[in-house]
Amino acid sequence: MIPRAAKTQRRTRIQEEKEEKILQAALDVFSAYGFRGATIDQIAEAAGMSKPNLLYYFRTKEAIHRALLDRMLFTWLEPLQAFDSEGNPETEIRSYIRRKLEMSRDYPRESRLFANEIIQGAQHIEDGLKGPLKELVDEKAEVIRAWIKAGKIAKCDPYHLIFSIWSTTQHYADFDVQVQAVLGDKSGEGRFEDAARFLEDLFMRGLGIK
Amino acid sequence: MIPRAAKTQRRTRIQEEKEEKILQAALDVFSAYGFRGATIDQIAEAAGMSKPNLLYYFRTKEAIHRALLDRMLFTWLEPLQAFDSEGNPETEIRSYIRRKLEMSRDYPRESRLFANEIIQGAQHIEDGLKGPLKELVDEKAEVIRAWIKAGKIAKCDPYHLIFSIWSTTQHYADFDVQVQAVLGDKSGEGRFEDAARFLEDLFMRGLGIK
């Protein structure tokens, strides 16, 4: 009867499928309107099921949102995880920019979900920011500091460096409408490569690499 | 009876005051929840008046939002307007970064209002983006291109350069919660100067200036 903690402990095939379908629909709606602006009815319709049916799988609107954010924070942090202290600055930073840019291109809804949440005060994810995110950033900031000390990159504040990579890459997902309005609908193909080349050049030169 | 187009054609002192108070309250609410997530009741309470009283000055929720965005787009574009083709690249770009960063510090609600609107599809401001904004950016992109041709700054895509300045500077307003979570509540004072120094250095070196 209660699916989340059924006696069997094992999730049904139907549960698996429906929950995934709900999360996909919820991602559409939450990323487009934010938490408060989204409605369960909208999500249910996008998922192709009735509202009570949806509420059978997720007991509240907040539960859906939380499930999405949990999954999100993990994939959002992944590229930074890959940041390797052993590697050399050029390839590490270059590929970090690439990966973040690819995420903006391939998962714009996830990026906007996250952006909406942060802009609106991060009330549902505050712990995730002050916990795992801060720890990871602190760790990688140390790596950058070590590169600076070794004279491999120019002296700069590692935290603001990370912020600037985040903001410039996510911009293409979060502010896509604005980017499209300015660049026109043309050049949709080359856009990604143009942005990648620009950002890589900017940061390489900006950090005195190469 | 109808305040916006009264017979007198002249706005009353009370009108002036109340409308301003409503817009301030609406800025709080819209910037925190986006258009759909905000409610008239919230705005009315924040403005210290009853809902029907508020609706006496602005006929619909959308009218308040539109009034805010109109005012906003103007001030948002102002720093870019100041971008002078006569000046030299270093001072122009430096001061543009400064001004955008100051806007993030001094008008974070306005920045978030704008960010919410764009992220959520810019349905209420699309014309403003494809019209005045695009024209202004096109114009300033030409200025940058001229600097490149004159060999004053490194070769790069002027549009992506503008995007990167927008995103890095606005980040400190829109994603303030995240920045605070990562940097900790300490160093609130020096934060602005740290960011300014980092970004100026990054872009100066990145553009081969100095």
Next chain:
DNA sequence: TTGATATTTGACCGATTGGTAAAAGCTTAC
């Protein structure tokens, strides 16, 4: 002081909100 006008209020409207109750329909292991 008065009358015209500008402002404010309380009571109300239909639609939508997040969520519930209970029963009907469906799967699946046996």
Next chain:
DNA sequence: GTAAGCTTTTACCAATCGGTCAAATATCAA
């Protein structure tokens, strides 16, 4: 095939949504 449990639906709820209306009240020029 059947019974136990899983899934879906219909009908519904109180609260809140954006917005209206008419009456009451405040302001101000003459």
